[in-house]
Amino acid sequence: MNRWQAPRQISHIGIAVRSLDEAIPLYRDILGLAWEGTETVESEQVRVAFFRIGETRIELLEPLSPESAIAKYLEKRGEGIHHIALEVDDIERRLSELEDQGVRLIHEQPKQGAHNAKVAFLHPKSTGGVLFELCEHETDSPK
Ligand SMILES: C[C@@H](C(=O)O)C(=O)SCCNC(=O)CCNC(=O)[C@H](O)C(C)(C)COP(=O)(O)OP(=O)(O)OC[C@H]1O[C@@H](n2cnc3c(N)ncnc32)[C@H](O)[C@@H]1OP(=O)(O)O
Numbered sequence: 714m715n716r717w718q719a720p721r722q723i724s725h726i727g728i729a730v731r732s733l734d735e736a737i738p739l740y741r742d743i744l745g746l747a748w749e750g751t752e753t754v755e756s757e758q759v760r761v762a763f764f765r766i767g768e769t770r771i772e773l774l775e776p777l778s779p780e781s782a783i784a785k786y787l788e789k790r791g792e793g794i795h796h797i798a799l800e801v802d803d804i805e806r807r808l809s810e811l812e813d814q815g816v817r818l819i820h821e822q823p824k825q826g827a828h829n830a831k832v833a834f835l836h837p838k839s840t841g842g843v844l845f846e847l848c849e850h851e852t853d854s855p856k
C-alpha cells in the first residue's frame with residue numbers, strides 16, 4: 714500500500730517550442746485544442762501557452778533568455794516533450810517525502826510557476842529520465 718498521498722491528476726504536459734507564435738496554430742487550429750491564453754513566467758524565463766484537454770492541459774514553453782532551462786533543452790534535444798506536471802495537495806510535504814525516498818530535488822523549496830502555482834522539479838537522473846514537476850494550485854484558481 715502507498716504510504717504517501719497520491720498526486721491528484723496530471724496538471725499538464727510541458728512541451729518545449731522555439732516559438733509560441735509558430736506552434737499555437739498547430740495545437741489550436743489543427744489539433745483543435747482549447748487555447749486558454751499565454752503568460753510570462755519570469756522565475757523560469759519562459760513564455761507559456763495553455764491548452765485545455767479534459768481535466769488536464771498541454772503547456773507550450775518558449776524560452777525568454779539563453780539561460781532558461783527551455784533554451785538549453787532546445788539546443789541539446791530540439792523541440793518536444795519536456796516535462797510531466799503532477800498536481801499535489803501539499804507540495805512542501807511531498808518534496809520532503811520524496812527526498813526521504815532518495816529522489817533528487819532540483820528545488821528544495823517551491824518557486825512561483827504559471828497561474829501563481831507553487832512548483833518544483835525532480836531531477837530526471839533520479840526519476841528514470843523523465844523530468845517531473847510538482848505543482849500546487851490554490852483550490853479556486855485554474856490548474
Ligand atoms: C512555468 C512552469 C510551470 O509549469 O508553471 C514550468 O513548467 S517551467 C519549465 C522550465 N523549467 C525547468 O525545467 C526547471 C527545472 N529544470 C532544470 O533545472 C534543468 O533543465 C535540469 C533538468 C536540471 C537540466 O539542466 P542541466 O543544466 O543539468 O542540463 P543538461 O542538459 O546538462 O541535463 C543534465 C541531464 O538531464 C537530462 N535532461 C535535461 N532536461 C531533461 C528533460 N526535460 N527531460 C529528461 N531529461 C532531461 C539531460 O539529457 C542530461 O542527461 P545526460 O547527462 O544523460 O545527457
Ligand SMILES: [Co+2]
Nearest residue numbers: 727772798846
Ligand atoms: Co510546467
